Amino acid sequence: MNINESLLFLRGFLINPQRVGSVLPSSRFLATKMLQSVPWNEVKAVAELGSGTGAITSLIKAQLSGPTKVLLFERDKKMRNKLRTDYPDFTCHSNACQLVKKMNQEGIGSLDCIISGLPFFNFTSEMRDTLMNQIVEALKPGGIFVAFQYSLQMKKKFSEDLIIEKIEFVPFNFPPAFVYTCRKRETL
Template sequence: MEALRIAADRSLFLREFLSAPAKVGSLTPSSAYLARKIFQTVDWAHTGSIVELGAGTGVFTAYIARHKRADCKAVIVEQDPVMRAALTERFPEMSFGGRAENLPFILKKYGIGKVDCIVSGLPFAVIKRQLRVRILAAVRAALHEGGSFIAFQYTPQMYFAFRRHFARVDADYELRNFPPALVYRYRR
């Protein structure tokens, strides 16, 4: 059953990539290896709220569902309506939004102020600069003091853009993902 879901997710991801490559950013969903790398520093026992930006077919969403506390509020943001509909059906216990730059408004809609953690699969390298700046400003505005922002990218070009918004950014690699990915971490 799991193999069928994975195949269906890959098929959906590829279809959506072919229809809008700049919005999707990759031919294939993230790997389980990348999910583990993204979440390796998340302290689930003390995470009461988490946001995922650019959820795609839900590789990270499934990881969140398996690891979050029962009372942890999870908000999943995916602009592609087909993928968001599939995620909403698969994860009905989570809250959903459509546009990352509207994150503060999405959180307000669900009665959430600031959050403990934001993870991102958004393809920042192909997002127009003005929109990227608005998204990163929304991320900063949505994080609690001490909260963390974790994003992956396929090229190192975003390091300096992240540094313009976040004082200290650490980077790590996950070579077992296809394609290999850089994982950036910021703690507010």
């Protein structure tokens, strides 16, 4: 993380703290923990929600082998423009509430994995419901959803829609975070 990324992130937080949940991008410890449970050799399509300045995106790129479709979602226009410049092979979109629509436009039937840095607890209950519906619809049966949060307040909501496989605490981040690794239920 360089000083420009930190300042860009801080600017986004000061303008809209509801959407940018922290004053700093994710630490390398948090970014690494976010990606540990993903079987990257099986991932053909992945979305990152709340990509920010690309702290996790850079590690996603390093994990990819072969043709993998990557969709990035970031509301902040300046951060989104930086992502487009830094990751020209990935598609960038502004609204994660349109995840399924954007997948369809890209010719993606389902996602193997969704990585999220969205501050769910800051959103209205309606927005949380919309996002969770989009996530569940977008994931293939057995697909993985990994999200970090700064508290355990989303545990109940995540468990309503997904199977929580584990929750890990990452102290080396500001603020410290919990990483939820969840799986979409298999269809019967």
